Amino acid sequence: MSRRFKPQSTAPVPERALLVGVDLGERDEWPQDRSMAELGRLVETDGAEVVGELTQRLAKPVPKTFIGSGKTEELVERVRAEKVDVVVFDEDLTPSQQSNLERAVGKDVKIIDRTALILDIFGRHATTTEGRLQVELAQLRYVLPRLRGMWSHLMGEQTRGGIGSRFGQGESQLEVDRRMVRNRIAQVRRELERLDERRKTQSKARWESGVFRVALVGYTNAGKSTLMNALTGADVYVKDELFATLDATTRSLSLEEGRSVTLTDTVGFIQKLPTTLVEAFRSTLAEVREANLILCVADASDEAWEAQVSSVTTTLGEIDALDIPRVLCLNKIDRLGEDAVAALRLKHPEAQLLSALERRGLADLRHRIATEAAATEQTVTALIPFDEGRLVKLVHERCQVIRESYVQEGLLVTVKASEAMARSLEPYAKAAEGVVAWDEPDSPFSDEKRPGDDGSHEPEHGEDGHLVEDVDDKRVPTEEL
Numbered sequence: 441m442s443r444r445f446k447p448q449s450t451a452p453v454p455e456r457a458l459l460v461g462v463d464l465g466e467r468d469e470w471p472q473d474r475s476m477a478e479l480g481r482l483v484e485t486d487g488a489e490v491v492g493e494l495t496q497r498l499a500k501p502v503p504k505t506f507i508g509s510g511k512t513e514e515l516v517e518r519v520r521a522e523k524v525d526v527v528v529f530d531e532d533l534t535p536s537q538q539s540n541l542e543r544a545v546g547k548d549v550k551i552i553d554r555t556a557l558i559l560d561i562f563g564r565h566a567t568t569t570e571g572r573l574q575v576e577l578a579q580l581r582y583v584l585p586r587l588r589g590m591w592s593h594l595m596g597e598q599t600r601g602g603i604g605s606r607f608g609q610g611e612s613q614l615e616v617d618r619r620m621v622r623n624r625i626a627q628v629r630r631e632l633e634r635l636d637e638r639r640k641t642q643s644k645a646r647w648e649s650g651v652f653r654v655a656l657v658g659y660t661n662a663g664k665s666t667l668m669n670a671l672t673g674a675d676v677y678v679k680d681e682l683f684a685t686l687d688a689t690t691r692s693l694s695l696e697e698g699r700s701v702t703l704t705d706t707v708g709f710i711q712k713l714p715t716t717l718v719e720a721f722r723s724t725l726a727e728v729r730e731a732n733l734i735l736c737v738a739d740a741s742d743e744a745w746e747a748q749v750s751s752v753t754t755t756l757g758e759i760d761a762l763d764i765p766r767v768l769c770l771n772k773i774d775r776l777g778e779d780a781v782a783a784l785r786l787k788h789p790e791a792q793l794l795s796a797l798e799r800r801g802l803a804d805l806r807h808r809i810a811t812e813a814a815a816t817e818q819t820v821t822a823l824i825p826f827d828e829g830r831l832v833k834l835v836h837e838r839c840q841v842i843r844e845s846y847v848q849e850g851l852l853v854t855v856k857a858s859e860a861m862a863r864s865l866e867p868y869a870k871a872a873e874g875v876v877a878w879d880e881p882d883s884p885f886s887d888e889k890r891p892g893d894d895g896s897h898e899p900e901h902g903e904d905g906h907l908v909e910d911v912d913d914k915r916v917p918t919e920e921l
């Protein structure tokens with residue numbers, strides 16, 4: 441295939457969508473109504489209108505049509521009666537189930553599944569070259585086993601578009617065959633690898649710089665981008681829809697303790713996130729895997745937030761990021777009453793409670809990030825000569841200064857340093873040996889300044905009124921990068 445699948449604009453008249461869900465009895469965390477409500481939001485995000493839903497309880501899917509034969513008949517009737525344009529299954533359909541169902545409902549009606557819907561939304565929201573290529577890769581891999589079905593399907597009407605079909609549509613579709621799709625997959629992979637090389641170089645440089653990296657991770661629509669903007673003044677696109685953000689944005693975040701860390705906002709997760717997408721977004725998700733700390737953002741006003749967090753944890757497992765220390769950030773507390781906030785605080789004392797929208801709990805969160813950063817770092821005392829002004833500046837930017845004072849030979853500092861910074865400071869640490877012990881009672885340094893002497897490091901009360909020092913200090917050691 442010589443052309444890329446291009447996302448198209450939403451049809452002016454919203455398509456009428458019928459949702460179909462099957463309860464397979466394995467839904468402890470995701471009861472069917474919750475999963476169907478989410479599917480409805482996905483459909484709306486993709487520009488269609490939900491006109492009804494059909495559900496069935498089954499021990500296991502029926503091989504030919506996923507739903508039973510009686511339900512299939514009911515589906516055909518409902519499609520006719522409610523003038524349905526598209527039927528959206530909450531579960532993944534095999535290519536043959538999809539084409540059997542299409543045959544049953546008639547050629548004017550599309551049958552799509554959750555994965556096709558999510559891929560379509562991603563296609564519409566991708567803006568950067570890398571984002572588009574990643575989505576295209578996932579879409580091509582979805583299309584490949586379905587080519588035959590899509591072929592016959594599209595034979596009937598070439599111009600059909602609308603939700604769930606944008607990426608399969610286009611004048612070249614009729615000429616598409618597996619070999620061409622495979623060629624395009626190989627080409628997209630190569631282009632992505634080339635882009636990934638650049639990212640890896642940048643990532644290596646960032647690691648060598650010793651800057652502590654923080655990644656925002658969470659369920660889609662939890663408020664990650666709002667938090668990113670509130671903390672760093674970035675201008676990431678925020679919208680009350682699913683998968684508003686697809687690309688990674690990294691900004692510097694200054695902490696009160698005097699140093700800066702980097703903060704990265706990236707694509708959100710969802711339950712049953714298609715594995716093709718997780719694989720295709722490998723490079724974007726590397727920003728998460730390479731972080732020193734993950735802020736797991738959840739929408740505490742959503743009754744499903746705990747199930748959402750466990751979906752996020754599952755996806756973190758898929759990208760090998762479970763050993764990175766995580767801080768749970770319970771966002772949107774402005775939507776909860778005082779009692780609910782107090783109950784959350786009691787039940788999750790380790791969590792940061794905040795409202796990114798109303799900028800509540802942010803100072804507390806910044807302080808927590810500093811605490812987590814310091815906990816993964818080593819304490820180094822170094823003597824930096826006066827002519828090493830650049831290094832002094834770097835130390836102030838990247839390390840937490842515990843104390844410092846000027847001595848005859850230069851600046852004597854004790855800092856919390858990352859492994860990379862500690863390595864840069866090694867020669868100066870040797871120079872500091874034996875110069876003076878900080879706690880010598882007859883220390884000659886009269887101008888010694890200890891952060892906190894001015895009261896600035898007294899335990900603070902965050903905007904929510906609880907002690908910011910009161911944080912859970914247990915953590916897993918940061919992954920060796």
Ligand SMILES: Nc1nc2c(ncn2[C@@H]2O[C@H](COP(=O)(O)OP(=O)(O)OP(=O)(O)O)[C@@H](O)[C@H]2O)c(=O)[nH]1
Pocket residue numbers: 658659660661662663664665666667677678679680681682683684685686707708709771772773774775794795796797798
């Ligand atoms: N009430 C309230 N709304 C919030 C808060 N934080 C974010 N929102 C709203 O939640 C919606 C989603 O916010 P985003 O910041 O785009 O969420 P996200 O996690 O980046 O979502 P995706 O990029 O789509 O995965 C927007 O309408 C925000 O205004 C909050 O603290 N309180």
Ligand SMILES: [Mg+2]
Pocket residue numbers: 664665666677678684685706
């Ligand atoms: Mg976002």
